Amino acid sequence: MDNPTDLTAWLSLEWFMPSSWKAFTWENPAFLWGIGAVPLLFLFRWLWRYRFNQKLPVAMTQKDLHVSPLTLFRLLPEFLLMFAMVFICVALARPQRTNEKVEQWTEGIDIMIGLDISQSMEISDLVPNRLEAAKDVARNFISGRLQDRIGIVVFSGDAFSLAPLTTDYDLLKSYLNEINFEMIETRGTAIGSALGVVTNRMSESEAKSKVCILLSDGDNNGGNIDPITAAELAAAYGIKIYTIVVGKEGQVPAGKDFFGRPIMMDNTVDETTMRKIAKIGGGEFFRATDNKALSQVFTRIDQFEKAEIKETRFKDTYDYYFVYLQWAVLCFLLWLAMKSTFLSNVLQD
Structure with a gap:
């Protein structure tokens, strides 16, 4: 108009x-x-x-009346x-x-996801295996964040930063798609090294809240940094640590034989170390034995670590x-x- x-x-x-x-x-x-x-x-x-x-009577003939x-x-x-x-x-x-115009913003949270890519993550007690299930819920977790910087650290016998802290969520998802068991040649599970890389990446962060989500099968047997020492160092930099142990203990499927029958193997999980890391980091410890439980864990963490969304409204009348x-x-x-x-x-x- x-x-x-x-x-x-x-x-x-x-x-x-x-x-x-x-x-x-x-x-x-x-x-x-x-x-x-x-x-x-x-x-x-x-x-x-x-x-x-007042009406005045006037005598008129019918032929004189016209409409x-x-x-x-x-x-x-x-x-x-x-x-x-x-x-x-x-x-x-x-x-x-x-x-009415509404502007929303948040100070944001810095989140590093530490993802175990050791050979034990290939066990298929989660579908299709532990690593792919973890990647799937990580993608959903990233999609649900708003203006948070997120980075990715991968580790097996050694650890390195795959993606720095960024708000480019499409880039993060493409990195997740490319993660595989061959990215690190050194075998083992170096949880302490992973926490060291996370701390190094977040040491200069000025975010109000810094969070590490560490996902592993929980059995530290590699690297040159003690996990407890690394957790104490991370806590000194104000990093809150959530630890997630994936998989079941005991007999677990580890592929199929020539005839298509499942190959079973013994699996042990070091929950004690992961619990201590979470306690030192001021976070929580979680255990996920199937896909649904793993998804629920990430949902809970997503609810815990929500930045306050501030809103400004402008009205022009x-x-x-x-x-x-x-x-x-x-x-x-x-x-x-x-x-x-x-x-x-x-x-x-």
């Missing part, structure tokens, strides 16, 4: 369209009842005049006055339009009462002009 502050924009008939009125909010909606009262007032006025105005459309013009001044009063009611109701006030003045001036014309008086008489 045209800007009503323009000199001629108020003349547009679009101001009377239902779509325009639906877009309005009304500061004084009670005056809208006057729109319905105005026609009733004029109807009462016409009935009063018809009943009590002409011109006689309807005598009603035009009355309608102009009626519309002027209707427009005054609309103006008094004060139609407005409000444009525009008044449009003067549009209808100008129409009221126009109708009133036309009523004054036509009321005083010779034609109107003749038709009225």
Whole structure:
């Protein structure tokens, strides 16, 4: 719609369209009842005049009686006055339009995901195996974050930073897709080394909250840094550590033989070390023995580590009462002009 502050924009008939009125909010909606009262007032006025105005009997023959459309013009001044009063009611109701803009932001959290890619993560007690199940829930976790910087560290017998802290979630997901068991040649599970790399990556972070999610089968047997010492160092830098042990203990499937039968092997899990790491890091320890449990663990961590979302609202309110006030003045001036014309008086008489 045209800007009503323009000199001629108020003349547009679009101001009377239902779509325009639906877009309005009304500061004084009670005056809208006057729109319905105005026609009733004029109807009462016409009935009063018809009943009590002086009438002069005139004798005329039937052939002298003619009905002409011109006689309807005598009603035009009355309608102009009626519309002027209707427009005054609309103006008094004060139609407005409000444009609301909402800005959301958060200070964000720095999160490093430490992902075990040792050979034991190839065990298929989770579907299709432990590593792929972990990658899947990690992708979902990343998708649910807002403005948080996230990085990835992978480890087996050694550890390295796969992705630095970033808000490019598509890039992180592409890195997750490329993770495989051949990325690190050194065999074993170096949990201490992984925590060391995480601490190095987050040591210069100025985020209000720094979090490490360490996911492994829990049996540290590699690297040259003691996991407990590495956890204490991470805690000194204000890094909260959540530890997740994936997989079952005892007999677990480790592939299939030539005939398609599952090959079972013994699996042990060092929960004690992972529990100590979580306690030192001020986080929590979790155990996930299947895909559903692993997904629930990441959901819980997602709920724990939510940054406060701040919101600012801007409202721009525009008044449009003067549009209808100008129409009221126009109708009133036309009523004054036509009321005083010779034609109107003749038709009225």
